[in-house]
Amino acid sequence: MSDNKLPRSVVISGTGLWTPPHSISNEELVDAYNRFAERFNAEHADAIEAGEIAARPLSSAEFIEKASGIKSRFVVSREGILDPERMRPYLPERADDELCLQAEMGLAAARDALAAAGKKPGDIDAVIVGASYLQRAYPAIAIEIQGALGIDGFAFDMEVACSSATFALQRAVDTICSGAAKTVLVINPELASPQVDYTDRDSHFIFGDVAVASVVESAETCTADDAWEILGTRAKTVFSNNIRSNFSYTSRAADVDPFGDGKLFRQNGRKVFKEVCPMAAAHIEKHVRETGGAPAELARYWLHQANINMNNLIARKLMGDGASEERAPVVLDRYANTGCAGSVIAFHLYRDDLQPGDRGVICSFGAGYSIGSLVVEKARR
Ligand code: CO8
Numbered sequence: 001m002s003d004n005k006l007p008r009s010v011v012i013s014g015t016g017l018w019t020p021p022h023s024i025s026n027e028e029l030v031d032a033y034n035r036f037a038e039r040f041n042a043e044h045a046d047a048i049e050a051g052e053i054a055a056r057p058l059s060s061a062e063f064i065e066k067a068s069g070i071k072s073r074f075v076v077s078r079e080g081i082l083d084p085e086r087m088r089p090y091l092p093e094r095a096d097d098e099l100c101l102q103a104e105m106g107l108a109a110a111r112d113a114l115a116a117a118g119k120k121p122g123d124i125d126a127v128i129v130g131a132s133y134l135q136r137a138y139p140a141i142a143i144e145i146q147g148a149l150g151i152d153g154f155a156f157d158m159e160v161a162c163s164s165a166t167f168a169l170q171r172a173v174d175t176i177c178s179g180a181a182k183t184v185l186v187i188n189p190e191l192a193s194p195q196v197d198y199t200d201r202d203s204h205f206i207f208g209d210v211a212v213a214s215v216v217e218s219a220e221t222c223t224a225d226d227a228w229e230i231l232g233t234r235a236k237t238v239f240s241n242n243i244r245s246n247f248s249y250t251s252r253a254a255d256v257d258p259f260g261d262g263k264l265f266r267q268n269g270r271k272v273f274k275e276v277c278p279m280a281a282a283h284i285e286k287h288v289r290e291t292g293g294a295p296a297e298l299a300r301y302w303l304h305q306a307n308i309n310m311n312n313l314i315a316r317k318l319m320g321d322g323a324s325e326e327r328a329p330v331v332l333d334r335y336a337n338t339g340c341a342g343s344v345i346a347f348h349l350y351r352d353d354l355q356p357g358d359r360g361v362i363c364s365f366g367a368g369y370s371i372g373s374l375v376v377e378k379a380r381r
Helices: 026-043 045-049 061-068 101-117 141-149 161-178 269-290 308-322 339-349
Strands: 010-018 022-025 072-075 126-130 154-158 183-190 210-218 228-237 300-303 359-366 370-378
Touching: 010 101, 010 161, 010 339, 022 026, 026 045, 026 061, 061 308, 101 141, 101 183, 101 210, 126 141, 126 161, 141 154, 141 183, 154 161, 161 183, 161 210, 161 228, 161 339, 161 359, 161 370, 183 339, 210 339, 228 269, 269 308, 269 359, 269 370, 300 308, 300 339, 339 359
Parallel strands: 126 154, 126 183, 300 359
Antiparallel strands: 010 210, 010 228, 022 072, 183 210, 228 370, 359 370
């Protein structure tokens, strides 16, 4: 779907959120990183002195909060991340007959969304899992969750980095509009911590783990009080190398270290900031106008949660002096960047005060580049 009005009325009838039990503050994270860096620098003092390798710079909690707005992040496992000798989470391997971690996270959010929508597994025709990373190639995580819930129908995984959730919601809308399904369960389990290089000062603070889920259905079957009609969807991608992860099964055949340089998340954050802000603001403005609204009139902006300064810039461009944290709520202060899940967390947590007829936009922007948006209106029921 891009420019046209949806051929049938489709709603988001419930959302769910699973938050990991552990949180790490900037101070805790910086303390672990700085102990790692100091030890590294001491151990390599001669090579650093000789100019053979670079010293590890120290991190700062004040910098992180000022540059990104992040104060803490939730993670599935804390200890390994905070151990200067490990610097990665500890996630023990599970047997094939156990639910995998990503499916377990997604299942918890899915159950929450089903309850909110008043739906049972038997009401669901399709399951879509969208995430920035998938724990394995096959069988699909979506099919594992489908099996665990006992859903009859079909399921698949998809990946568009930070836009995996909005693009998955759009695929749900398309599936319903085509008549292939009446009700679709969209799940976004973002298991971000294993892809973070906690030994990299410039990116060790960015991500957190979380799972969200949404029930998307035809308005005809919806029984939920808190339903949101999807007025339109819009997707845009433009190739960029400024956010990249080269982690791949092909490393084995290329005879390179699968966890070596550039294999985990890396970005040119400044360039991303500069290039994505105007793209996202223009995208949202165009989309809102297509659905017959004006950006300044929208009650709420559930924006991607990567950087508070980016969101403030985009919000000011769209709402002018009317921009406020109430209208563009922030979750990245406590959740950090949760990949594709951020805008859905914001939608889940910050909509109860809105009235029937109020409109808002759910919008993601990030790696690819990719931008995805859904303009929604609280249904009059
Ligand atoms: N502590 C202290 N100083 C630091 C630190 C630190 N931790 N990090 C960097 N610095 C220093 C730098 O070295 C630099 O020093 P100098 O001026 O001497 O060179 C100075 O601080 C400024 O550095 P930057 O220019 O890099 O700082 P910025 O102000 O640009 O802030 C940010 C860095 C916060 C990264 C910022 O650029 C940003 O957030 N940009 C937007 C990026 C963005 O939105 N990216 C999206 C990424 S996520 C995504 O798309 C999906 C990926 C999928 C994975 C998801 C898994 C769930």
